[in-house]
Amino acid sequence: MFKKGFIMSILLLTILVLTGCGSSNVYTYIIDDSYTEYITLGTSADYPPYEWPTRVDGKDTLVGIDIEIAKAIAKAEGKNLKVINKGFDFLLEDLKNGKVDFVLAGMTPTAERAEQVDFSMVYYEAIQVVLVKTVNVETYNSFDALNQSTIRVSAQLGSIQQELAETFTNAQKQYIQAVPDLVMRLIDGQVDAVIMEKPVADGYIKNQTGLSIAPITIGDPDGGSAVAVKKGDQALLDSINAVIADLIDSGKMDEIVNEMILLNSN
């Protein structure tokens, strides 16, 4: 009897530890010592320079363009910031369930997503590119060159890049959760092409040898990222739009972007 209960509690503990540590990480940022409340951001920190994990003063934390914008939003709300880090494909569910108050994750405000959540104005524009090995850049020089049954095109699970990958109807497709793992597979030769936003590709090209952008145009040339809030959360959305407009008009947004691109290439 005792044994059974003991085993059950060990099992339960294991499950708690696994779900606690495996799927999400929580980080806090004190914006002002006088603030008593927290606003919670959902993000997927696998996408430098938008957001990625790093160590600052010996402590694990998240940095990036989106984290800086989230801090400005928290400040405007008079709250400290809590960040929940998860797989990109979980973010909209967490927002709909009220686990987070807003989402910044280099997220493209698509019509399909806008049926589930409300989006702010676009805060940062970026185009889509195809990252390949430099040795292949001359061969993979057109859509048709990649749209072959021998080619493995990959993208992040639940991203707009997954939809773009689907347009390579003849190619093999691989969708996985974390972008750094996609790039590892590209380097290892397990996939041939990875679709991502250009600033992210630029970072990998700078930090790794042997990677290049294929000379292929893909996706929306006017694409960009926006902040998501729960449907109908108009007060928060208005405040977020005011923060974004202010960051853009003051030139602070450009500063943040340049600073984070630089930080990512060290």
Ligand code: ARG
């Ligand atoms: N912009 C793309 C999308 O909305 C990809 C975003 C990926 N973001 C991330 N943090 N991994 O689907």
